[in-house]
Amino acid sequence: MMHPIARRTALAGLGSLFAWGFAPRLATAAAGDPRLLVILLRGGLDGISMIQPVGDPAFAALRGADAGQAVPLDGLFALHQGMPNLLALFRAGQALPIHAVHTPYRERSHFDGQDVLETGLPRVTAGARTGWLNRALAEIPRGARLPAPRGLAVSPVVPVIMQGPAAVETWQPQAFRYADEDLVARLLDLYEARDPGLAAALRAGADLDRAMQEVPAGQPGTTRVPGRPDFVTEAAGAARIMALPDGPRVAALGLTGWDTHAGQGTARGNLANRLGALDDAIGAIHTGLGPVWGDTVVVIVTEFGRTVRMNGSAGTDHGMATCTLLLGGRVAGGRVLADWPGLAPHLLHEGRDLRPTADLRGVLAGVLADQLGLPGAALARAFPDAAGTSPWRGLIRT
Secondary structure, eight states: OOOOOOOOOOOOTTTTBBOSSSOOOOOOOOSSOOOOEEEEEETTTOHHEEEEEETSSTTTHHHHHHHHOEEEEESSOEETTTTTHHHHHHTTTOOEEEEEEEEEEOSSSSHHHHHHHOOOOOOOOSSSOHHHHHHHHHHHOTTTTOOOOOEEESSSSSOOGGGGSEEEEEEEEOSOOOOOOHHHHHHHHHHHHHOHHHHHHHHHHHHHHHHHOOTTTTTTTOOOOTTTTTHHHHHHHHHHHHSTTOSSSSSEEEOOOOOOSSOOOSSSSSHHHHHHHHHHHHHHHHHHHGGGGGEEEEEESOOOOOOOOOOTSSSOBSSSSSEEOOOOOOEEEOOOOOOOOOSSGGSSSSSTBBOOOOEEHHHHHHHHHHHHOOOOHHOOOOOOOTTTOOOOOOOOOO
């Protein structure tokens, strides 16, 4: 069964962050002031539960009882019923699911799968390594007089995807009380006398901490939905930072807990709650970015999918292909892209998994080319050893 497809170092911070100076507008990218946020779903997202292939004759027998109701997107695919924000973006042409996609990794280890996902390499690496998003950040075209852009990692430490030559800051929500104004003033007096550079970083970080404490009334991120993991707080914070006029334009955020070996609960239960929480985070990002949403692309990826059959514990095990999401005002959405391999037993990978038909690196390279303006040589440095994988074009509005 075929479906249409388009081919194609960190500064420590006061409380949470020392700011980045200023981030220039990118000189040659198609958008006016483009932003790119990559969200890593750690644990292995069951893609056929989020974007359900209800038009595949084998799906109902495999998942029908657990899948629950879904909202049709086209003749083959339907969206999980608990994701109204994603549905609204899809209907507005600002969400683009891409199915049966995977990295080159073909084993079943979370650690190795995330390594391949984050490095952008075709194999697991050992020792020092860099991430494809950081390498891309270092390659962003800019005017000769503009400083290098900086990245943001919403994390206590810089994850592999953001490690490399480009400067990256970290931020995460505070679990303890912010420093008061008197303490900040005393530290500034000390640093200004001994280290003006550190004083400037402290001042910028304190300004950001102050801004992040002032959450507008009613903005997503202020209220948690009972029974769901809190994905909203970090997502809303990342959006507010990226929306700042002098904020970073490239960021990464990790959301954990997608390993659903037992009691998956697609219609009601664990996975349903996580998909709802992801949808809440999508809404928070949309709201938090405000008018710059129109220049933004959000990419949601995971290290691998799940087995197509439920196991004896009403869960799913580590699989292969899954679904990737592109969101944002720059996304040419409102459609599902897939070279659908089918779910019949003889069509599965190793008789158990959704067979990969698309290389995730091609999708990501297409985003980097059309959203951040990276030329071919820069894409080759962001994704080395990917000579046989072409960037997907037509994913981003130009």
